Amino acid sequence: MTDSAEVPVAVPGTHLGSRADGAARKLQQLAERAEPGAHLGTKVRLREECGVSVGTFNEAVKLAQSRGYVVSRSGPGGGIFAAERSPIVRLGNSFLALDGSATSVADAVRMRDALDPLLVDDALWYSSAADIGKMRGSLAxxxxxxxxxxxxxFVRANWALHRQIAEVSPSVLVRSVYVSLLELIEAHTRGVGGTEAVPLPDYVAARHQLHVRLVDAIEAGDQSAARRLIAEHNNTETAR
Known part of the structure; x- marks a missing residue:
């Protein structure tokens, strides 16, 4: 299965939302046929091709960006470009069907990633043997x-592991914000599709080993290793 075999996603809500999603899918199709980094066109030309208003097109661009298909650039030579699509983005788009709040999900992932280092630091200081046991259960x-x-x-067990790391933190504010972000991401994951194929097994195995090393570092109280691993984690993974 290729990335284009993404599960069709019904967008709840307004007619505007439906038109924005339709325009986003057209941008996605253009990006799939182009080389990564290729210029797909100016915003004006692409909006005219999609036949939508400026506001609807801007929402479509946000949707296509949140799904990892395009990049929008302003200024001379700007426009819409085909994005470099990481393995985890391909995995998410192939297997997890998100609802019409995909832009909110993208924001939640960014915020979650920003909080990860704080929570890993707390886990280094405050994790008990029982906490580590729960983390190793999620790794299993x-x-x-x-x-x-x-x-x-696999993705859901990954989320469970990150929730367990967060729950170690003594900071009620940071912990509650992080868990709420995870819940938002999970709430907008509507379904599963494309299970007839087996994508990216080597990549998924590598992600598992990275998390094993992260928990090992937390258990050992190795701050430098834990910080390096969470930086590696957030530089190579985008949630879905």
Whole structure:
């Protein structure tokens, strides 16, 4: 299955939302046919091709960007460009169907990533043996999902691990904000599709090992290793 075999997503709500999603899908199709980094066109030309208003087109661009298909650039030589699509974005778009709040999900992932280093630092100081045991339970769930080729279960076990790390923090504010962001991401994950194919097994195995090393560093109280690993994690993964 290629990335274009994404599950059709119904957009709840207004007619504007439906038109924005339709225009976003047209941008996605153009991006899929182009080389990464290719100039797809100016905003004016692409908006005219989509046949939508300026406001609807801007929302469509946000949707296509949040799904990892395009990049918008302003200034001379600007316009809409085909994005470099990381393996985790391809995985998410192939296997997880998001609802019409995809832009909110993208913002939630960015905020979650910004809080990760704070929560990892707290986990280094405050994790008990029981906390580490829970984290290793989620790692075992990730491994089982990896071995079974159930990549949606893998992502959900990954989320559970991050929730367990967050729950160690003594900061009620940081912990509650982070968990709320995870809940938003999960709430807008509507379904599963494309399970007839097995994508990116080597990548998923590498992600599992990165999380194993992260928990090892937390248990050992190795701050430099933990910070390096969470930076590597957030530089290579985008949530879905």
């Amino acid at each position: 769930d990730m491994a089982a999902a990896r071995d079974g080729g159930d990549y949606v279960a």
